[in-house]
Amino acid sequence: MSFPVALPSNELFNNDADAIVVITHDINHLGNSTLDEVAAPYIAVDARIAQKTTLLVSEQVPGKRLVIAPTGPVDRDYDDVRRFFEAAKAGVLEAKAAGAVKPLLVVANAPSDSRYENALAVSFLGACQGLWQPLEAREYRGEEIEPISSIYLFSATEQTCQQLTAISAGQYAARDLCGTEPERMAPPRFADYCVELFKDSAVNVEVVADRKTIDEQYPLLSTVARASYAVERHHPRVVKMAYEPEGEVERTLIFVGKGLVYDTGGADLKVGGFMAGMSRDKGGAASVVGFMEAVAKYQPKGVKVIAYLAVVRNSIGSDCFVPDEIIAGREGVRVRIGNTDAEGRLAMGDLLSEAKDLALGEKNPELFTVATLTGHAARAMGPYSAYVENGPARAAKVSRQIADLGDLWADCAEVSRSRREDYDFIQPRTLADDVLSSNNAASAVTARGHQFPMAFLAIVGGLDKHGCNAEQPLPYVHMDIAGSGVEGGDWQHGKPTAATVASLFARYCI
Structure with missing residues (x-):
């Protein structure tokens, strides 16, 4: 099971995370100028980055791994926060496949629309949904089939993490x-x-x-x-x-x-x-x-x-x-x-x-x-x-x-x-x-x-x-x-x- 860890906004690069996963509807603005600089050359030559989850390699980010997880459109009447849930799920699975065990989730430029007020929390829950493995699989193959035990949440509060710890524990038991x-x-x-x-x-x-x-x-x-x-x-x-x-x-x-x-x-x-x-x-x-x-x-x-x-x-x-x-x-x-x-x-x-x-x-x-x-x-x-x-x-x-x-x-x-x-x-x-x-x-x-x-x-x-x-x-x-x-x-x-x-x-x- 993965636990949320609050990460202050001034510690994006000062931590022991081994991957940054950015969930965003705008791949040209990743919430940080350094991340924008890392991604720009790739975005310039690969239009697929706006369409699907992509792993980029850079010495400038923790673990040398930057995962961009696009949500797709979020401004239409029928869009909702599940865009972030699904993008985070795909993003954390990409980080896991690359070998990360301590990913850091960043929600960039979430709309101010009230529909997205819990975008970061929901992104964490989406990641947990993706990472869960069946009980019989864990008993047969060992708990190491769920290698990610903690997920950093950029700019999250301690109270939010307490709530997410409770919700995710409940969802884990239900699954x-x-x-x-x-x-x-x-x-x-x-x-x-x-x-x-x-x-x-x-x-x-x-x-x-x-x-x-x-x-x-x-x-x-x-x-x-x-x-x-x-x-x-x-x-x-x-x-x-x-x-x-x-x-x-x-x-x-x-x-x-x-x-x-x-x-x-x-x-x-x-x-x-x-x-x-x-x-x-x-x-x-x-x-x-x-x-x-x-x-x-x-x-x-x-x-x-x-x-x-x-x-x-x-x-x-x-x-x-x-x-x-x-x-x-x-x-x-x-x-x-x-x-x-x-x-x-x-x-x-x-x-x-x-x-x-x-x-x-x-x-x-x-x-x-x-x-x-x-x-x-x-x-x-x-x-x-x-x-x-x-x-x-x-x-x-x-x-x-x-x-x-x-x-x-x-x-x-x-x-x-x-x-x-x-x-x-x-x-x-x-x-x-x-x-x-x-x-x-x-x-x-x-x-x-x-x-x-x-x-x-x-x-x-x-x-x-x-x-x-x-x-x-x-x-x-x-x-x-x-x-x-x-x-x-x-x-x-x-x-x-x-x-x-x-x-x-x-x-x-x-």
């Missing part, structure tokens, strides 16, 4: 958990990672492993886990985490994360190659852990954070659950199974019910579910997270505030509304049940395919009784990161992005 193959991060080992991660930290961890307890308290999760009980190493876990700040609590955040360590689809088996990559279906829980790790590192005042993780494998076998079954959840709501590949909402439902009960006694609570839930979110929103909120959350602009900050931290999202059609869609068809979990078509070809699952979660979690007109309204946001959770939408090979970690931290911790 580890999401990007790991299904045996290395089977439910018991996922729980073990969390226990070890938060050992001697400000976050307390409790793991529920007893099958009887899970069957009785979380019957919907237990239903998803049924076929996995045939294999002991695949048995489910419920992981509970809590952070209590020093001093008065002003706000309470309660998260439920989907931790499907592998999703075969169950009886509605994924076929035609669509099962590949389903070890990343734990990305929601992974991001929740990442946010908790950022909180543990930064220890913000005034905000209490609680998280419940449904860590389970949706296996195929003689005891797997099937469509048409009716299962009574923790709230007493009778759920008719529409499709066993819509398992994430079942796994989280009873935990959300418990979270709702807890929220009723907390100070200014806000509830969230975070999940790689639907193909529709990826189809409708592309590489952006999809936030679907209930009435109280919409009235308080919960999603809008997180999304607006996410735009400034390269952690972008689109805000969706929950509407009456979503609740109509899951209404029971008989008197034998109270709610339908899903239809039997793929979400990507279902109208409002990423919105109606939030309505289901609200009902099975009991949040439908805590809307705007209730005696105690509870703001609730469902965060679907199926489109944003991995790079390029490649769920089998793309690096996990730790979606939501930076924007949640920016909203509630800074």
Whole structure:
């Protein structure tokens, strides 16, 4: 893992860095006259420098390496700070390939536009995204496959570095958990990672492993886990985490994360190659852990954070659950199974019910579910997270505030509304049940395919009784990161992005 190191503005050349990486939209102005002089002869003869990341060699810069990482245009209406994130990622990988282990990041001539106020911080996070290697790779080949342990940030403040240390640590943990193959991060080992991660930290961890307890308290999760009980190493876990700040609590955040360590689809088996990559279906829980790790590192005042993780494998076998079954959840709501590949909402439902009960006694609570839930979110929103909120959350602009900050931290999202059609869609068809979990078509070809699952979660979690007109309204946001959770939408090979970690931290911790 790489740590940020603040470098004063008068020490650009007086340090032990072994490469300077300049991120800029104008290659003719690199933020320093010496750097401009070094680059000018190359720029004069090679037009490609303005188009792609380039390594220049010069005795005048630390390590003799100058990397110019152009962002491309930044002044159009649709440009955003991800230009710097992506350029820094490419730049630091170029420096690494050249042998650098202590690069120095310089953001030159960032526009004064508020969109780019965090350009340097986001550049560091982009570099970290590029440098991360999977947990199994580090365990197999050794930690030296991540040779860059520190990155100098030119003109950064110590406070900025403290914040970035927390965010990057959280994102690192989220990538580890999401990007790991299904045996290395089977439910018991996922729980073990969390226990070890938060050992001697400000976050307390409790793991529920007893099958009887899970069957009785979380019957919907237990239903998803049924076929996995045939294999002991695949048995489910419920992981509970809590952070209590020093001093008065002003706000309470309660998260439920989907931790499907592998999703075969169950009886509605994924076929035609669509099962590949389903070890990343734990990305929601992974991001929740990442946010908790950022909180543990930064220890913000005034905000209490609680998280419940449904860590389970949706296996195929003689005891797997099937469509048409009716299962009574923790709230007493009778759920008719529409499709066993819509398992994430079942796994989280009873935990959300418990979270709702807890929220009723907390100070200014806000509830969230975070999940790689639907193909529709990826189809409708592309590489952006999809936030679907209930009435109280919409009235308080919960999603809008997180999304607006996410735009400034390269952690972008689109805000969706929950509407009456979503609740109509899951209404029971008989008197034998109270709610339908899903239809039997793929979400990507279902109208409002990423919105109606939030309505289901609200009902099975009991949040439908805590809307705007209730005696105690509870703001609730469902965060679907199926489109944003991995790079390029490649769920089998793309690096996990730790979606939501930076924007949640920016909203509630800074």
